Amino acid sequence: MKKMKNLLAPLLAVPLILAGCQEESSKEKTQEKKDKVHIVTSFYPRYEFTKNVAGDLAEVDLLIPSSIEPHDWEPTPKDIGNIQQADLFVYDSEYMETWVPDMASSLDSDTILVKASEGISLMDGQEEHEHEHEGEEGEHEESSHEEGEEHEHHHEKDPHVWLSPVLAQKEVMNITNALIEKDPDNEKTYRKNSDDYISQLKELDQQFKNTLSDVPNKEIITQHAAFGYLADEYGLEQVAIAGLSPENEPSPAKLGELKEFAKEHEISTIFFEETASPKVAQTLADEIGADTEVLNTLEGLSEEDQKNGADYISIMNNNLEKLKNALEK
Structure with missing residues (x-):
């Protein structure tokens, strides 16, 4: 019996040693x-x-x-x-x-x-509400300042x-x-x-310059006024359906102006954002016979997309390809 205990002792000690090592490893990782x-x-x-x-x-x-x-x-x-x-x-x-x-x-x-x-x-x-009902008098005029303060x-x-x-x-x-x-x-x-x-970002910048410098059209219509800095950097003109918030909706008068602008500049693609409803963009596109396309604002990138290798550089390259296709039509 004593011999059996002597044989079992080392075996029983193994789990204790392993547990101690795991605990020590966990402490090291925490530290x-x-x-x-x-x-x-x-x-x-x-x-x-x-x-x-x-x-x-x-x-x-x-x-x-x-x-x-x-x-x-x-x-x-x-x-x-x-x-x-x-x-x-x-x-x-x-x-x-x-x-x-x-x-x-x-x-x-x-x-x-x-x-x-x-x-x-x-x-x-500039938010869309600032343009709505311009020129109206009476009760709206009296309350416009208060509404403006709210937004x-x-x-x-x-x-x-x-x-x-x-x-x-x-x-x-x-x-x-x-x-x-x-x-x-x-x-x-x-x-x-x-x-x-930053070297990667500089290369991305050069790709935008090379691609967009020769496109025949320079005007883009976006649902959300998110691409002003990009447009300014590469010689484009952004015309937004709504304001800086993607949830804003334009007035009927604003939609009418956009319809005329799109026809005048032969715009064939209306852009909207991945996190916003495409309803307003689709309405305008239907009116002028244009397509709709997502232009990613990178305000959110799903874990699945990140696991699949998507990142700022790849998404911006994808945006560039979509801009190129729209502006060359």
Whole structure:
């Protein structure tokens, strides 16, 4: 019996040793995660830009689910808590994440807020409601100021700078500088990662220049006024059906103007966004016998798309191909 116990003792010890190793490995991983810079990013482009700069040196989280339109998203107390626990919070601007100023004033932590569009001159934005019923008198005129106050806090400026590959480079640099300030010991790695990614963005910019410089048509009609910076960069003219919010709907008079514009410029494609209803774009397309096509704003990218290799570069190349096809008809 004693001999049997002696034989069993080493065997019984194996599970205990394995359990101890697993526990130690788990502790090491937890400590490694704690040692990394923790970054929360608002919506998809901020997430991708930050991931490319940070590499394996930071834990980068996406705050706004890719299935949700970020323009009018509001954080829950749990979301605010996640931001407060982060070292850095990367967002676009107060004109996109309109809730950030209020959150910042009440933030009870040392979280560094990184405005990715810092230093970029933003275009003026104009919502569709500002054009509706122009010239009407009476009761509407008296109440228009009050209604305007209700809406104008959202988009005084156009926030969609990331849709210009040139301005995207500036956003990446802002993120890079913030990371280096927080974690100067890893500056060399952050700069290398940043330079590598910016090289890809420069190549993307050159592809846009080469492709769009010779197209015979320069006018595009979009459902959502999201492509102003892209159009400005590459010599195009964006005419939006609605304003900066994809949920806005145009007045009948505005639709009439767009119909005439489309006919005059022989526009054959009406663009809408992947996260918005195509109803208004389809209505205009039906009126003029045009096609509809998705032009991706990258405000959200599903996990499935990301697993399939989709990213900012590939989506923007896809946008370029669609613009080329529409402007060469």
